[in-house]
Amino acid sequence: MTRTNSDQLHGTLDMLVLKALEAGPLHGYAVAVRLEALSHDVLSVEEGSLYPALYRMERREWLSSTWSVTDTGRRARFYRLTRTGRSQLEAETASWARLTGAVASVLKA
Amino acid sequence: MRLLRSLLATVRGLTRRNTIANEIREEMRFHVDMRSEEYLRSGLAPSEARRAAVRRFGNPMVMQDRGYDVRGGGLMETILRDATFACRMLRKHPAFSAVAVLTLALAIGVSTALFSVIDAALIRPVPYPHPEELVTISVSEPRPTQVSRLAPSMNDIRLWRTSTAVFSHIGMGRVAGFSPLIVETNNASQRLTVGSASEDFLEAYGVSPVIGRGFSTDDTREGQPKAALLGYAFWQKEFGGDPGVLGRQIRIQNEATTIVGVLPVGFYDRTVVWEANQWPAAMVDRRGSGTPVIGRLKPGVTAAQAAKLLTDVTPAGSMLARDPVPVRVELDSLYHDETAEYTSTVQTLSYAVGLIVLIACINVSGLLLARGATRHTELAIRASIGAGRGRLVRQMLTESVILAGAGALLGLVLAWLFLDSLVALIPFSLPANSPAQLNVTVLTLSLGLTMVTAVLFGVVPALKLSRVGRNINTILAAGGRSGSAPLSKRGGQMLIAAEVALALVLLAGSGLVLRSFSKLLAVDLGFTTDDVVTVEVEPVAQNSEVRRQYYAALTEAYRALPEVAAVGMLDQLSLGGGHSYSFPQADTGTRIQGPLRTISPGFFEALGVRAIAGRLPEESDVAAADAAIVDVASNDKFFAGGAVGHTLKMPTMAGKTPRFLRIVGVVPNLRLSGPEYRVQPEAYFLPDWSTETLDQGAFSMVVRLRPGVSFSGERFRKVADGVGPKVVIGKIQSLSDIQGERVSTQRNRTLLLSLLGGFGFLLTLVGIFSVTAYAVTRRTREIGVRVAFGATRTHIIGTILGDAVWPVAIGVLVGLAAAYYGTTVLTKFLFETTARDPVTLAAVASVLGIAAVLAAWLPARRAATLNPVTALRAE
Numbered sequence: 001m002t003r004t005n006s007d008q009l010h011g012t013l014d015m016l017v018l019k020a021l022e023a024g025p026l027h028g029y030a031v032a033v034r035l036e037a038l039s040h041d042v043l044s045v046e047e048g049s050l051y052p053a054l055y056r057m058e059r060r061e062w063l064s065s066t067w068s069v070t071d072t073g074r075r076a077r078f079y080r081l082t083r084t085g086r087s088q089l090e091a092e093t094a095s096w097a098r099l100t101g102a103v104a105s106v107l108k109a
Numbered sequence: 110m111r112l113l114r115s116l117l118a119t120v121r122g123l124t125r126r127n128t129i130a131n132e133i134r135e136e137m138r139f140h141v142d143m144r145s146e147e148y149l150r151s152g153l154a155p156s157e158a159r160r161a162a163v164r165r166f167g168n169p170m171v172m173q174d175r176g177y178d179v180r181g182g183g184l185m186e187t188i189l190r191d192a193t194f195a196c197r198m199l200r201k202h203p204a205f206s207a208v209a210v211l212t213l214a215l216a217i218g219v220s221t222a223l224f225s226v227i228d229a230a231l232i233r234p235v236p237y238p239h240p241e242e243l244v245t246i247s248v249s250e251p252r253p254t255q256v257s258r259l260a261p262s263m264n265d266i267r268l269w270r271t272s273t274a275v276f277s278h279i280g281m282g283r284v285a286g287f288s289p290l291i292v293e294t295n296n297a298s299q300r301l302t303v304g305s306a307s308e309d310f311l312e313a314y315g316v317s318p319v320i321g322r323g324f325s326t327d328d329t330r331e332g333q334p335k336a337a338l339l340g341y342a343f344w345q346k347e348f349g350g351d352p353g354v355l356g357r358q359i360r361i362q363n364e365a366t367t368i369v370g371v372l373p374v375g376f377y378d379r380t381v382v383w384e385a386n387q388w389p390a391a392m393v394d395r396r397g398s399g400t401p402v403i404g405r406l407k408p409g410v411t412a413a414q415a416a417k418l419l420t421d422v423t424p425a426g427s428m429l430a431r432d433p434v435p436v437r438v439e440l441d442s443l444y445h446d447e448t449a450e451y452t453s454t455v456q457t458l459s460y461a462v463g464l465i466v467l468i469a470c471i472n473v474s475g476l477l478l479a480r481g482a483t484r485h486t487e488l489a490i491r492a493s494i495g496a497g498r499g500r501l502v503r504q505m506l507t508e509s510v511i512l513a514g515a516g517a518l519l520g521l522v523l524a525w526l527f528l529d530s531l532v533a534l535i536p537f538s539l540p541a542n543s544p545a546q547l548n549v550t551v552l553t554l555s556l557g558l559t560m561v562t563a564v565l566f567g568v569v570p571a572l573k574l575s576r577v578g579r580n581i582n583t584i585l586a587a588g589g590r591s592g593s594a595p596l597s598k599r600g601g602q603m604l605i606a607a608e609v610a611l612a613l614v615l616l617a618g619s620g621l622v623l624r625s626f627s628k629l630l631a632v633d634l635g636f637t638t639d640d641v642v643t644v645e646v647e648p649v650a651q652n653s654e655v656r657r658q659y660y661a662a663l664t665e666a667y668r669a670l671p672e673v674a675a676v677g678m679l680d681q682l683s684l685g686g687g688h689s690y691s692f693p694q695a696d697t698g699t700r701i702q703g704p705l706r707t708i709s710p711g712f713f714e715a716l717g718v719r720a721i722a723g724r725l726p727e728e729s730d731v732a733a734a735d736a737a738i739v740d741v742a743s744n745d746k747f748f749a750g751g752a753v754g755h756t757l758k759m760p761t762m763a764g765k766t767p768r769f770l771r772i773v774g775v776v777p778n779l780r781l782s783g784p785e786y787r788v789q790p791e792a793y794f795l796p797d798w799s800t801e802t803l804d805q806g807a808f809s810m811v812v813r814l815r816p817g818v819s820f821s822g823e824r825f826r827k828v829a830d831g832v833g834p835k836v837v838i839g840k841i842q843s844l845s846d847i848q849g850e851r852v853s854t855q856r857n858r859t860l861l862l863s864l865l866g867g868f869g870f871l872l873t874l875v876g877i878f879s880v881t882a883y884a885v886t887r888r889t890r891e892i893g894v895r896v897a898f899g900a901t902r903t904h905i906i907g908t909i910l911g912d913a914v915w916p917v918a919i920g921v922l923v924g925l926a927a928a929y930y931g932t933t934v935l936t937k938f939l940f941e942t943t944a945r946d947p948v949t950l951a952a953v954a955s956v957l958g959i960a961a962v963l964a965a966w967l968p969a970r971r972a973a974t975l976n977p978v979t980a981l982r983a984e
Contacts, residue, residue, distance in 0.1 A: 046167030
């Protein structure tokens with residue numbers, strides 16, 4: 001039932017995750033917190049669905065991951081943008097800008 | 110080894126999967142911990158904070174599952190889980206599983222056997238590289254009345270070598286001689302298959318000797334020392350693989366021949382020795398020797414280009430000394446020629462086996478649907494706890510694949526056990542170098558077929574049954590009782606109709622070959638084969654006088670045996686199913702065009718044949734050798750029924766005195782070449798030892814035994830050996846065995862197609878039985894209600910049968926239409942039977958129809974004997 005919606009969601013979620021990681025490596029929870037700041041809606045229902053998205057992007061080699069230790073001394077998995085991921089982010093940002101630009105000009109007219 | 114490695118890989122994958130699962134679990138636990146700490150900080154109670162964090166995260170189990178699916182290992186895991194579940198389901202229904210697996214095993218086993226034959230006959234029959242470059246070459250002389258296709262002459266070949274650049278090699282030769290020759294080594298004298306070759310012939314095949322050299326142009330000149338190449342197996346057997354064999358001599362047809370080389374293993378192994386062709390100078394430019402000419406085209410040269418280039422340089426020809434006409438050179442694919450014999454038979458068998466596979470798939474499909482109907486509750490529950498339709502389809506397809514896999518395993522075992530007996534039935538002899546076997550190619554094909562069948566029989570039930578998702582509530586509310594709802598009655602009926610139609614086509618094929626074969630066996634040969642023994646024997650000395658004396662003495666010796674009633678001779682070419690042609694000229698002006706056979710007095714008596722007019726040849730005719738006999742066909746066609754007293758002029762080599770024969774008698778038409786040959790005008794004459802050419806001089810003794818006496822081949826052999834000169838004795842066999850061999854191809858084809866037809870028939874009946882039996886089970890309650898309201902047994906049987914009779918009738922009609930068009934592929938195999946023989950079609954249709962209705966009647970009768978009380982309580 002939710003499949004078509006979630007397909008549309010994937011792209012946006014991916015872009016936001018990439019954006020969240022642009023500044024530097026983060027673990028999953030930190031990504032979730034960052035996304036919260038960026039957007040209130042995307043993950044409000046099920047935060048857990050962030051993880052399949054992370055794994056998918058790792059498989060596509062947009063991200064790489066390593067186990068590391070947090071400031072509080074706990075073991076966590078940290079995700080980092082790869083070069084492919086960075087160019088993917090640029091591409092998506094550009095196309096998003098084009099789309100919103102187009103929509104904006106339609107609305108203005 | 111490979112199996113072990115893949116097992117290890119699976120195990121490693123499983124342990125890796127655990128690592129991944131643990132990592133995902135740890136990562137998600139960290140997330141939830143962090144979130145609940147945050148809630149804790151914002152003032153929630155610890156238990157409340159935890160609950161809120163989990164709620165916000167979503168179901169951790171679901172998230173972990175989705176995690177596996179992305180991280181890999183998840184799919185493998187699902188498949189394994191599905192497979193374990195499928196195995197459990199199959200074990201829970203042993204009767205269903207056994208029928209399904211056996212059905213599939215039969216289909217896959219038969220197909221595997223066929224694959225191995227196709228592999229042996231068509232895929233790897235050629236013992237030489239790049240078969241696509243090899244062509245057979247002939248020269249055509251187009252004349253207004255007829256086009257003669259002749260084998261090129263040696264001069265043509267040598268001209269093409271020097272004046273064109275189309276062939277990398279070209280030569281003339283025969284990979285197996287027409288009849289065995291006498292080969293003498295120090296150990297033994299044997300009659301063996303001998304091949305012949307000019308220079309560059311074996312090179313065209315791409316074969317070079319493992320030791321020694323091939324044939325040179327000098328070897329093929331008349332008067333040069335004779336040269337021979339040994340086949341590998343013969344070299345090993347007769348010479349122990351001794352490399353010192355080069356330069357040694359053997360004798361072929363009593364002529365000293367020098368061994369110049371040994372051919373590699375696997376090249377036409379049935380041919381033990383190859384001799385260099387030697388043509389008399391006069392024959393070098395003569396076309397039409399009948400010996401094949403093989404060329405290997407240079408890479409990049411097409412057959413069409415080559416034919417044009419060759420036609421341009423080839424001089425005009427004149428066959429039979431007529432006016433020369435411009436000739437056309439024609440090239441044919443050697444591979445195509447060599448496999449043509451197999452292709453049509455393999456094609457027919459493939460159709461039959463294909464039908465069996467389809468029937469088996471429909472059967473298993475029906476079984477799956479039937480069993481699936483009892484699984485609605487289970488499927489509905491699975492759907493209600495979140496299995497999507499795709500998930501259910503995957504689960505059911507996994508079951509199909511496991512069924513097909515089990516069927517394939519059993520099928521391979523069956524194929525392995527029965528391959529040899531099945532291959533013995535294939536109506537052609539496989540190339541010697543290419544036995545049918547279960548090799549990688551065959552196994553790959555079988556594996557592919559297994560997957561295809563799994564999808565064929567699995568997809569329809571899977572799609573139909575997975576629809577439970579749409580009405581979970583209804584099904585669950587019915588407490589699993591409403592099994593009939595989503596499965597239409599028509600599904601089962603369509604399966605019955607399809608099966609009957611397919612089986613009818615298959616059975617029509619079997620019926621036609623059976624009818625054809627019975628007609629073949631009923632043919633009157635014109636003589637009796639009972640109590641007749643033949644002895645192939647030939648003196649080693651290639652000398653007319655030795656032969657004349659030997660055969661005369663042997664005839665006397667056999668006649669003196671107490672168990673012998675009559676003795677005569679027949680030329681060995683005729684005994685082998687062949688004959689010679691030489692068109693004798695009758696004094697009426699016509700030429701007798703038909704088989705000529707050489708016999709001796711006593712031959713007709715030995716076959717139990719009497720003269721219809723005139724008399725049979727007698728001992729007094731032997732000296733002059735001028736008596737001839739014709740058959741009824743010649744008598745009618747060339748002499749208007751009055752042949753006796755006419756003379757025949759035998760064609761002779763130029764410069765020799767013509768030989769005149771007097772027709773002394775007429776005998777019935779004899780089918781010495783077998784029942785399949787049509788009756789032809791034939792003539793029989795006695796050997797003229799004074800002019801006899803040696804190569805036609807080998808005879809077989811034809812001996813009629815007194816009725817009821819026992820016969821010893823050993824005794825006949827001893828007598829033949831003890832007469833005098835050194836002889837080679839071939840086969841000693843009864844005439845009925847020889848005649849049996851003449852129809853062995855047809856017998857094997859009939860047996861094989863009947864066997865396949867029988868399989869299809871059986872499978873169809875099992876299918877109809879199971880679909881009907883399932884319908885009865887499904888309708889138990891309904892039947893109970895009807896009986897409770899007073900329906901009679903006849904009524905119940907009628908209702909159930911009615912559901913099966915219609916599809917059977919439709920299946921028979923569709924099958925008849927399909928057979929009407931389909932069985933024409935058999936036309937070339939049928940003897941005096943048309944492919945649309947109405948009697949056969951009617952018989953097959955009624956047998957199948959009646960059997961099909963019977964198969965449905967059995968479960969119907971069970972339904973009628975149901976006790977209404979038990980029936981209402983059913984399920």
